[in-house]
Amino acid sequence: MKYVDEFRDPELIVGASREIRRLADPGRHYRFMEVCGGHTHAIYRFGLKDLLPENVELIHGPGCPVCVLPMGRIDDGLFMAAQPDVIFAAFGDMMRVPGATGSPLEHKARGRDIRIVYSPADALKLARANPDRHVMFFAIGFETTAPSTALTLLRVRAEGIRNFSVFSNHVTIIPAIRAILDSPDMRLDAFIGPGHVSTVIGCRPYEWIARNERKPIVVSGFEPLDILQSIVMILRQMKDGRAEVENQYARVVPWEGNRAALKAIGEVFELRPYFEWRGLGFISQSALRIRDSFAAWDAEKHFLTPGVRVTDPKASQCGEVLKGVLKPADCKLFGNECTPEHPIGALMVSSEGSCAAYFNYEHRKSELVTVSV
Amino acid sequence: MCLAIPGQIIEILQERDNLALVDIVGVRRKIDVGLLSEEPAKPGDWVLIHVGFAMSRISEEDAREQMRLLKMMGEHAAAMEEITGYGLDDSVARGGP
Amino acid sequence: MTPVLSKIRFRDAQIEMAHGAGGKASRRLVEGLFAPILFEGSQDPLGDAAFVDVDGSSIAITTDSFVVKPITFPGGSIGELAVNGTVNDLAVAGAQATALVVTFVLEAGLPTELLEAEIRAMASAAHRAGVVIAGGDTKVVEHGKGDQIYISSCGVGHRISGITISPKTVRPGDRVILSGPIGDHGITILLARGELDLEADLRSDTRSVLPLVQAMARAAAPGIRWMRDPTRGGVATSLNELVRDCGLGAVICEDKLPIHDAVRGACELLGLDSLHIANEGQFLAVVAQEYAETALDALHRTDGGEEAAIIGEIREQPAGTVLVSTLYGSKRIVDMLVGDPLPRIC
Numbered sequence: 001m002k003y004v005d006e007f008r009d010p011e012l013i014v015g016a017s018r019e020i021r022r023l024a025d026p027g028r029h030y031r032f033m034e035v036c037g038g039h040t041h042a043i044y045r046f047g048l049k050d051l052l053p054e055n056v057e058l059i060h061g062p063g064c065p066v067c068v069l070p071m072g073r074i075d076d077g078l079f080m081a082a083q084p085d086v087i088f089a090a091f092g093d094m095m096r097v098p099g100a101t102g103s104p105l106e107h108k109a110r111g112r113d114i115r116i117v118y119s120p121a122d123a124l125k126l127a128r129a130n131p132d133r134h135v136m137f138f139a140i141g142f143e144t145t146a147p148s149t150a151l152t153l154l155r156v157r158a159e160g161i162r163n164f165s166v167f168s169n170h171v172t173i174i175p176a177i178r179a180i181l182d183s184p185d186m187r188l189d190a191f192i193g194p195g196h197v198s199t200v201i202g203c204r205p206y207e208w209i210a211r212n213e214r215k216p217i218v219v220s221g222f223e224p225l226d227i228l229q230s231i232v233m234i235l236r237q238m239k240d241g242r243a244e245v246e247n248q249y250a251r252v253v254p255w256e257g258n259r260a261a262l263k264a265i266g267e268v269f270e271l272r273p274y275f276e277w278r279g280l281g282f283i284s285q286s287a288l289r290i291r292d293s294f295a296a297w298d299a300e301k302h303f304l305t306p307g308v309r310v311t312d313p314k315a316s317q318c319g320e321v322l323k324g325v326l327k328p329a330d331c332k333l334f335g336n337e338c339t340p341e342h343p344i345g346a347l348m349v350s351s352e353g354s355c356a357a358y359f360n361y362e363h364r365k366s367e368l369v370t371v372s373v
Numbered sequence: 374m375c376l377a378i379p380g381q382i383i384e385i386l387q388e389r390d391n392l393a394l395v396d397i398v399g400v401r402r403k404i405d406v407g408l409l410s411e412e413p414a415k416p417g418d419w420v421l422i423h424v425g426f427a428m429s430r431i432s433e434e435d436a437r438e439q440m441r442l443l444k445m446m447g448e449h450a451a452a453m454e455e456i457t458g459y460g461l462d463d464s465v466a467r468g469g470p
Numbered sequence: 471m472t473p474v475l476s477k478i479r480f481r482d483a484q485i486e487m488a489h490g491a492g493g494k495a496s497r498r499l500v501e502g503l504f505a506p507i508l509f510e511g512s513q514d515p516l517g518d519a520a521f522v523d524v525d526g527s528s529i530a531i532t533t534d535s536f537v538v539k540p541i542t543f544p545g546g547s548i549g550e551l552a553v554n555g556t557v558n559d560l561a562v563a564g565a566q567a568t569a570l571v572v573t574f575v576l577e578a579g580l581p582t583e584l585l586e587a588e589i590r591a592m593a594s595a596a597h598r599a600g601v602v603i604a605g606g607d608t609k610v611v612e613h614g615k616g617d618q619i620y621i622s623s624c625g626v627g628h629r630i631s632g633i634t635i636s637p638k639t640v641r642p643g644d645r646v647i648l649s650g651p652i653g654d655h656g657i658t659i660l661l662a663r664g665e666l667d668l669e670a671d672l673r674s675d676t677r678s679v680l681p682l683v684q685a686m687a688r689a690a691a692p693g694i695r696w697m698r699d700p701t702r703g704g705v706a707t708s709l710n711e712l713v714r715d716c717g718l719g720a721v722i723c724e725d726k727l728p729i730h731d732a733v734r735g736a737c738e739l740l741g742l743d744s745l746h747i748a749n750e751g752q753f754l755a756v757v758a759q760e761y762a763e764t765a766l767d768a769l770h771r772t773d774g775g776e777e778a779a780i781i782g783e784i785r786e787q788p789a790g791t792v793l794v795s796t797l798y799g800s801k802r803i804v805d806m807l808v809g810d811p812l813p814r815i816c
Contacts, residue, residue: 003379010797015447047800092812119425148426196375199429251435398735
């Protein structure tokens with residue numbers, strides 16, 4: 001098995017699509033939220049909406065770690081990049097996200113040393129290769145990515161490397177789901193649960209959604225068959241009147257999560273009392289900061305950042321789109337002032353952001369008269 | 374979040390530094406297997422890779438079981454469609470596999 | 471003659487890397503700033519080469535510049551790109567390159583050994599491509615003001631008989647042919663930079679596509695409507711340019727795209743779309759339906775054309791849009807590249 005193409009098998013996809021049509025009650029309108037930005041991207045990339053009946057609606061959730069970062073955090077990072085001898089290292093996802101004074105790529109064009117890395121380990125390599133420079137790694141991501149940052153900091157401490165720091169913008173998924181469910185504008189029937197976050201936290205953390213909120217949640221993989229199968233499982237639960245946590249992605253997700261990963265997170269990070277999320281406001285216990293025992297490598301302590309709060313431009317509706325209250329096309333700026341070429345908000349830049357996904361893959365389809373295959 | 378893709382471990386490079394060489398559809402990269410410490414990775418294992426770290430082992434058994442269920446689902450759906458044509462769908466749907 | 475200032479549509483305050491990436495921003499720069507001032511009066515859509523009248527003969531002329539890091543990589547080097555790239559621009563315009571002139575901008579401190587290697591590579595490539603390097607120019611800039619070598623080459627040639635191409639001749643039902651596997655060059659360069667710590671058995675596909683174009687012309691010239699070499703910005707950008715220029719639509723079948731495993735793997739791993747990755751030895755052709763199989767057959771029987779494929783077709787709708795369809799019937803829109811393709815982790 002190669003674990004990729006098998007889960008893109010056209011015959012099986014058609015079969016799953018048929019099963020969804022069969023299970024969906026024509027008298028009902030279903031609203032399922034896929035929490036994770038990776039799922040949003042996959043849904044658009046594989047054209048999965050074309051395979052669902054009209055009455056099964058997918059709502060995009062806030063699980064895009066780039067999209068939910070308030071602009072001020074980008075500005076803080078760029079402030080660090082402007083300090084003498086600093087190399088700013090970040091994932092490609094961050095490069096076009098606009099801060100108040102421009103995006104990292106724009107700052108790079110103006111002469112700052114800004115590098116794209118694929119892994120925090122690569123950022124560490126940069127530090128070893130450039131002993132007279134200071135490498136600041138702008139860490140983003142949910143619980144999927146935090147363990148890698150944690151292992152990197154453990155290694156840095158063990159090796160006594162001094163010219164390296166991490167600006168932690170890691171956030172946690174459960175408070176975000178809670179905020180969605182607490183939102184009065186939201187009416188959801190079920191969740192397609194984040195597959196890769198769950199490889200770390202397991203499936204137990206979602207039990208309150210099924211038990212207290214009485215909504216099914218199926219932890220899903222990212223191939224077309226995974227997502228379709230998860231929708232089948234949700235529809236079966238609803239038909240049976242059940243509300244349970246199920247693990248569709250069992251080939252990869254252990255129910256109990258990854259103990260070594262959770263241990264690494266616990267050793268290096270602690271929960272911030274609160275953190276501001278774009279669109280969702282301040283949420284308590286929703287983000288990770290570096291423990292005092294690793295203070296020497298905490299960029300927030302190493303650099304004295306102004307930490308200014310930067311609010312989104314008035315006309316942009318990033319918050320409502322993030323919460324799933326508005327569809328991307330409903331935002332007044334969508335497609336006019338805000339496009340992937342000149343994005344106003346992170347949702348149009350991040351490849352996981354619903355606005356970018358919708359713009360790149362979908363929105364002109366609605367202008368189509370007929371498309372005969 | 375989270376672009377993570379399956380790759381197969383070719384070689385354990387440095388046990389002390391937790392590095393392994395992994396093959397991903399013909400591309401090779403050194404991956405940190407430190408998060409798999411509870412059950413150390415060995416050559417031939419399939420793992421899920423995210424930002425240069427192995428997050429989890431991929432279970433071939435679970436994958437095959439899933440493919441089996443998917444095939445059944447497809448056949449079941451096709452069978453049901455046929456039956457729907459005969460107007461028998463309601464009663465069969467309630468008692469299905 | 472004063473330029474008509476109202477036609478200048480380029481509003482960006484400064485030039486960014488995106489303007490050179492071959493995608494939307496590049497197009498805006500050319501169409502919005504260069505064209506209104508330099509190409510005043512011209513109604514033709516911008517192509518890979520221009521035909522000018524010299525003493526009653528129609529001569530094709532084109533220019534291209536080459537900025538690449540690292541300057542040597544598996545499968546080639548900047549010198550080869552400079553020769554093949556210009557030969558290819560002429561080939562896809564329906565012209566056979568006769569001569570090139572080249573300009574070098576060299577950075578002080580560049581080891582002579584490196585320069586000699588590049589010049590030898592260019593001589594070799596020119597010989598293989600059947601083209602003469604007739605002359606050139608050299609400038610040296612201060613250390614730190616240029617990435618070792620920049621090369622620009624200008625090529626002239628004459629029409630390949632039988633071929634007249636224009637996006638205006640494209641019709642619904644025409645087939646889209648691709649000469650070979652996509653993404654080899656762009657991914658090779660990405661890996662050769664060494665920042666991503668990936669290894670693969672990949673080489674740049676840089677080569678002259680002239681023999682393939684000539685073979686296709688001999689078999690199917692009357693049916694060839696349009697050609698382009700999908701360099702920076704990839705197949706997606708070239709096809710988007712076509713649909714904009716001809717006002718029709720294109721549907722590409724994902725499963726028909728020839729692609730090497732390692733390119734696929736790298737794209738999956740880094741979250742890149744192979745349709746946006748640069749190619750330096752491939753071309754796209756739109757061929758009338760009744761000539762398509764003949765054209766494809768001619769490519770298959772020519773050295774280097776074995777992996778050519780019909781990847782899709784032109785449709786009336788959706789106009790101005792390129793769609794990719796999957797084996798299971800769903801579709802997605804693929805747009806022109808915005809900026810350079812960036813790896814992603816999310």
